[in-house]
Amino acid sequence: MNQLTSSATDKITGIINVPGDKSISHRALIMGSMAIGETIVSGLLEGEDVLNTAAAMKALGADIYRDELAKWHVHGVGTGGLSEPAGALDMGNSGTGARLLMGLVSTYPFSTTFVGDASLSSRPMKRVTVPLEKFGAEFHGSEDGTLPITVKGTDAPLPISYDVPVASAQVKSAIMLAALNTPGITTIFEKTPTRDHTERMFHFFGVDTITTPKDGGRVITVSGQPELTARELIVPGDPSSAAFPVVAALITPGSDITINNIGLNPDRTGLFITLKEMGADIEFLNEREECGEPVADLRVRHSSLNAITVPEDRAPSMIDEYPILCIAAAFAEGTTVMRGAEELRVKESDRIDIMVRGLGACGIKVEEFADGMAITGSGEKPEGGALVETRLDHRIAMSFLILGLQSHKPVTVDDGSVIETSFPTFRSLMNGLGANIQPAAGAPA
Known part of the structure; x- marks a missing residue:
């Protein structure tokens, strides 16, 4: 120690x-990987959590590298373009990275195993896996829903409507990322508004996303299978x-x-x-x-x-x-x-x-x-x-x-x-x- x-x-x-902001850094790498073309990210947080997300997106098919000026270049694969990783995705200590990427891969027709350190492996994942199962994905792991978990994605994802039972931007974001590769409109209701970094990043990359106030909370709709445009951004x-x-x-x-x-x-x-x-x-x-x-x-x-x-x-x-x-x-x-x-x-x-x-x-x-x-x-x-x-x-x-x-x-x-x-x-x-x-x-x- x-x-x-x-x-x-x-x-x-x-x-x-x-x-740079950790939440935005994770999302910049993920969304850049889902766009066609080259996304250039300045100010990316180069902490272990974000670097693990970068490594995971590379394992899923994106080309990601850092240049000598500390700018990160992400050559994306487009919506629907991810490929099955050769090994388990090690998310280290990052609950954000693990939960968001579980959402992302749940609507792809391949299996992905997520592992993490002792801290992450003790943290609850059912709050994410329960709604993602509604898209058609399957999750295999311990009975208490902790890592390691293998996600068997669906080859025929269905859009869902889901009321988020806990105030969690990670749960909301996992559902939104699953919706990217799902035809139709996915609807999410959060009774307590949470961080909207994912909504803002979706808008920035051109995803058709609508947020509407309701009963003190928010309704978010995502139109699936968009064509995302690569961008330059400063975190x-x-x-x-x-x-x-x-x-x-x-x-x-x-x-x-x-x-x-x-x-x-x-x-x-x-x-x-x-x-x-x-x-x-x-x-x-x-x-x-x-x-x-x-x-x-x-x-x-x-x-x-x-x-x-x-x-x-x-x-x-x-x-x-x-x-x-x-x-x-x-x-x-x-x-x-x-x-x-x-x-x-x-x-x-x-x-x-x-x-x-x-x-x-x-x-x-x-x-x-x-x-x-x-x-x-x-x-x-x-x-x-x-x-x-x-x-x-x-x-x-x-x-x-x-x-x-x-x-x-x-x-x-x-x-x-x-x-x-x-x-x-x-x-x-x-x-x-x-x-x-x-x-x-x-x-x-």
């Missing part, structure tokens, strides 16, 4: 770019990655940073809205659009934060940001209440349980609920000093390393290598801003 220790720092300052910076330097600046006196080119999709801005309600000094500068997504530069300065009750209906727009919000809450005055986030129980780890344990070990008062937690801060530095178990969860690791920047005692995470899945430059970028994150004593540099 690669233990990392974060120690107190004076201030966080500078102008940075964070890696916006990932707001989930930006969240870590943002909170680092907010809790560290004297800090002033600017983060360029951050995606501000309305379905992804829940953390920034919440932090501003807590008193955060965050400005959105140079607002514009990239590949159908709203984008801006963020300026963030140290702020005194006050506790709030986070609206439960905001959870889908910030589900990945709850761990780092917990760190901000630990520095806020009063009790911050987070409910309606039961989805955290089935992420890379049980994020509610592990955050409660880690915060408590660092001397922070926290109360656990089935669907969230309440964190009480005094507006002062917490004690810190713990060795925190990450359970192969990259966001847990980064969150506690941010805590260590302003706690009385250094904070160590048991495995910093997991950060590679989403933010491979995290340590160097943070240290460049003034952080002090180093290998723990005895750990490899």
Whole structure:
């Protein structure tokens, strides 16, 4: 294991770019592979999760390579053009990659086996396989629906109508990708709106997709078997990655940073809205659009934060940001209440349980609920000093390393290598801003 220790720092300052948005990076590779011609992608997140998706799409027949200018070239095979992979697709730690590609291959007449690491192999897949079976696909694996799973795709897919029972952009997107190679119109109803990156990417590549509000949710229709047009696109910076330097600046006196080119999709801005309600000094500068997504530069300065009750209906727009919000809450005055986030129980780890344990070990008062937690801060530095178990969860690791920047005692995470899945430059970028994150004593540099 690669233990990392974060120690107190004076201030966080500078102008940075964070890696490209992970959700958009996955989708750019997939959709480029389904288009005819050459799609060129700039700013792709080159973390393990996205690289595994690139390798999987190559195994399915696309030609994908990176040039010396860090641009990715995707020569697609067109709708209906995928071919059976020679071996299993190893998705590593990526639930997004696994679930989206299960959807994609389910309407092709061949078999595909999906495998992953220990964390991914413990995560639920039935939420995806159940609707995909309605297209005609078959799934073979363990009774509890975890990886490894073999998908036997159908040679005669039928369009479906499906009410998504849980708020999950991955489930919705898996169905939409299955619909690409299905004749007719597939209809999806989500009672709680989730991230619309797939809808935006479908529009960008020319898929006939219509989104209509209904009963507080959304109805999405996809017309199958389109001819997709190759595109050039710039992936916006990932707001989930930006969240870590943002909170680092907010809790560290004297800090002033600017983060360029951050995606501000309305379905992804829940953390920034919440932090501003807590008193955060965050400005959105140079607002514009990239590949159908709203984008801006963020300026963030140290702020005194006050506790709030986070609206439960905001959870889908910030589900990945709850761990780092917990760190901000630990520095806020009063009790911050987070409910309606039961989805955290089935992420890379049980994020509610592990955050409660880690915060408590660092001397922070926290109360656990089935669907969230309440964190009480005094507006002062917490004690810190713990060795925190990450359970192969990259966001847990980064969150506690941010805590260590302003706690009385250094904070160590048991495995910093997991950060590679989403933010491979995290340590160097943070240290460049003034952080002090180093290998723990005895750990490899």
